[in-house]
Amino acid sequence: MEEKRIRELLCLGMKIRKKGLEAVQAAGSGHIGGSFSLADILSVLYFEKMNIDPRNPREEDRDRFVLSKGHCTPAMYAALALKGYFPEEELKKFRHIDSNLSGHVEMTKIPGIDMSAGSLGQGFSAAVGMAVSGKVYHKDYYVYTALGDGELQEGQIWEAFMAAGNYKLDHLIAFIDNNNLQIDGTIEEVMSPYPIKEKIEAFKWNVLEIDGHNPEQTADAVDKAKECKGRPTAIIAKTVKGKGVSFMENNVNWHGKTPDAEQFKQAFEELNEQILKWEV
Numbered sequence: 001m002e003e004k005r006i007r008e009l010l011c012l013g014m015k016i017r018k019k020g021l022e023a024v025q026a027a028g029s030g031h032i033g034g035s036f037s038l039a040d041i042l043s044v045l046y047f048e049k050m051n052i053d054p055r056n057p058r059e060e061d062r063d064r065f066v067l068s069k070g071h072c073t074p075a076m077y078a079a080l081a082l083k084g085y086f087p088e089e090e091l092k093k094f095r096h097i098d099s100n101l102s103g104h105v106e107m108t109k110i111p112g113i114d115m116s117a118g119s120l121g122q123g124f125s126a127a128v129g130m131a132v133s134g135k136v137y138h139k140d141y142y143v144y145t146a147l148g149d150g151e152l153q154e155g156q157i158w159e160a161f162m163a164a165g166n167y168k169l170d171h172l173i174a175f176i177d178n179n180n181l182q183i184d185g186t187i188e189e190v191m192s193p194y195p196i197k198e199k200i201e202a203f204k205w206n207v208l209e210i211d212g213h214n215p216e217q218t219a220d221a222v223d224k225a226k227e228c229k230g231r232p233t234a235i236i237a238k239t240v241k242g243k244g245v246s247f248m249e250n251n252v253n254w255h256g257k258t259p260d261a262e263q264f265k266q267a268f269e270e271l272n273e274q275i276l277k278w279e280v
Contacts, residue, residue, distance in 0.1 A: 001215065001216045001219055001220075004280055005048075005215075006215050006216055007278045007280050008047075008278075008280055009040070009043045009044055009047065009048060009215035010040070010043075010215060010278040011275055011278035011279050011280070012043040012047055013039045013040035013042075013043040013213075013215075013244075014039075014244060014271055014274045014275045014278060015078075015082060015275060016039040016042060016043060016075050016078045016079050016082065017035075017036050017039050017075070017078075017243075017244045017245075017271055018078075018268065018272070018275065019077075019078035019081060019082065019088065019091055020032070020035050020036070020039070020074030020075050020077070021074070021264070021267055021268065021271065022091060022092070023073075023074050023077060023078065023091040023092070023094035023101070024074050024094070024258065024259075025259075025264055026091070026092040026093070026094055026096075027095035027096065028095075028258055029095060029103070029256075029258050030074050030094065030095065030103070030256070030258070031071045031072055031073070031074065031103075031255065031256045032074060032242065032248065032254055032255075032256070032257070032259075033181065033241040033242045033248060033251075033252075033254040033255045033256075034069060034071070034148060034177065034179065034241060034255065035072040035073070035074040035075035035076075036075065036242050036243045036244050036245070036248065037177055037179040037212070037239035037240055037241045037242070037243050038069070038072055038075050038146060038177050038212075038239070039075045039078075039079075039243070039244070040212060040213045040214075040215060040218070040239075040243070041146065041175055041177070041212055041218055041237055041239075042075055042076070042079040042146075043079070043215065044215050044218040044219050044222070045065065045144055045222075046065075046079045046080075046082075046083050047083065048215070048219055049219060049222045050062075050063040050142075050144065051063045051141065051142075052083075052112075054080075054083055054084040054085045054111070054112065055084075057085060057111035057112050058111075061139060061140065063141050063142045063143070063144065064114045064115075064127070064130050064141060064142070064143045064144065065114055065143075065144045065145070065146075066114055066115045066117065066123045066124070066126055066127040066130070066143070066144070066145040066146075067105050067113075067115075067117055067123060067145075068117055068120070068121070068123030068124040068127065068145050068146060068147045068148075068151060069120065069123075069146060069147055069148035069151055069177065070104045070105050070116070070117025070118040070119075070120075070123055071103065071104055071118065071256075072146075072148075073094070073101070073102070073103060073104060073105055074094070076105055076113075077091060077094065077101055077110075078091065080110070080111075080112040080113075083112070085110065085111045085112035086110055086112075103118075104116070104117060104118035105117050105118075114130070115127070115130075120148070120150075120151045120154050121151060121154030121155070121156035121157050122156065123145065123147075124145055124147055124151075124156070124157055124160045124174065125156055125159070125160045127143050127144075127145035127160075127172065127174070128160045128163055128164045128169065128172065130143045131164065131167075131169040131171055131232070132163075132167060132169065134171050135167065135168075135169060135171065139171075140171070141171065142171050142172075142173060142226070143169075143171060143172050143173070144173050144174075144175070145172075145173075145174050145175070146174075146175045146177055147174060147175070147176050147177065148176075148177050148179075148182070149176055149177060149178045149179065149180065149182070149187050149193060149196070150181075150182030150183075150187050150190065152176070152187075152193035152196065153190070153191045153193060158199075158203070161200060161203040161205065162203050164203075164205070164232045165203040165204030165205050165231065165232065166204065168204075168230045168231060168232075169232045170228060170229050170230055170233075171232075172232040172233070173222065173225045173226075173232070173233050173234075173235065174232065174233070174234045174235070175212075175234075175235050175237055176196060176235065176236045176237060177212065177237060177239055178196070178212070178236050178237055178238050178239060179239045179240060179241035180241075181241045181250070181252045181255065182252075182255070183252075183255045183256065184252075185252055186252070196236055197236060200234045200236075204231060205231055205232050205233065205234050206225065206228040206231040206233040206234070207233070207235075207236065208221045208224060208225065208233065208235045208236070209235075209236045209238070210235060210236070210237050210238070211237070211238055212237025212239035213239060213240065213243060218235075218237070221233075221235045222235075241254065241255070242254045244270065244271055244274060245266075245267045245270050245271065246270060247263070247266070247267075248267070
């Protein structure tokens with residue numbers, strides 16, 4: 001990948017964070033930490049890899065994306081708005097009672113959401129179902145999904161892993177957002193899913209490991225996943241919760257906490273500095 005494109009994608013990741021933070025500021029609530037850890041992955045998927053068209057969001061042969069960690073809407077909505085699925089101005093209505101931008105993704109409310117999610121574990125199963133449908137009807141679309149590492153503690157996740165491996169769903173690509181933190185602490189402290197790679201491999205998956213804040217590694221992993229035939233691919237992305245804002249990074253308190261006025265000011269300043277740094 002050319003250096004210019006890497007910079008563009010890093011810049012887009014920071015813009016996703018900034019727009020997401022603006023939405024949280026307008027709502028007075030929202031899940032920042034896990035949204036920020038996922039932002040760079042979304043920048044690669046939505047602006048580099050996925051076969052999608054905001055002008056035709058229900059096109060039958062489009063790639064699908066399921067946000068299984070469905071509470072990380074600040075990043076998801078920001079990516080959709082920046083891609084052109086709906087006006088960026090709508091982000092100011094996030095979580096408002098009369099808004100379509102609810103706290104968890106809803107497929108009936110706005111274009112670009114392929115599956116509603118919220119209760120952890122269920123979105124991944126829906127992604128597996130979409131991939132099964134594609135296989136049955138001989139479709140070429142890919143189904144992408146993003147899971148939290150704490151979400152791996154749900155039993156339904158492992159049923160879905162088993163089914164996907166059994167049915168050889170090689171058009172399914174699952175990203176594990178491995179920021180190592182969940183609402184109550186580190187994932188080891190709550191209920192450790194480690195070793196993640198070996199567990200998923202046991203379910204007949206191809207497993208890759210990357211730095212989730214490196215666009216080139218993310219893009220290369222998607223390419224490798226598409227080259228793997230007869231197995232679905234899981235991409236374990238090592239990330240930093242709250243990435244992009246110094247006082248939020250690796251701090252469990254920012255799972256769903258709302259900044260105060262001074263914290264918002266500092267966060268926007270830091271994100272703007274990084275946007276300027278990466279702008280081409």
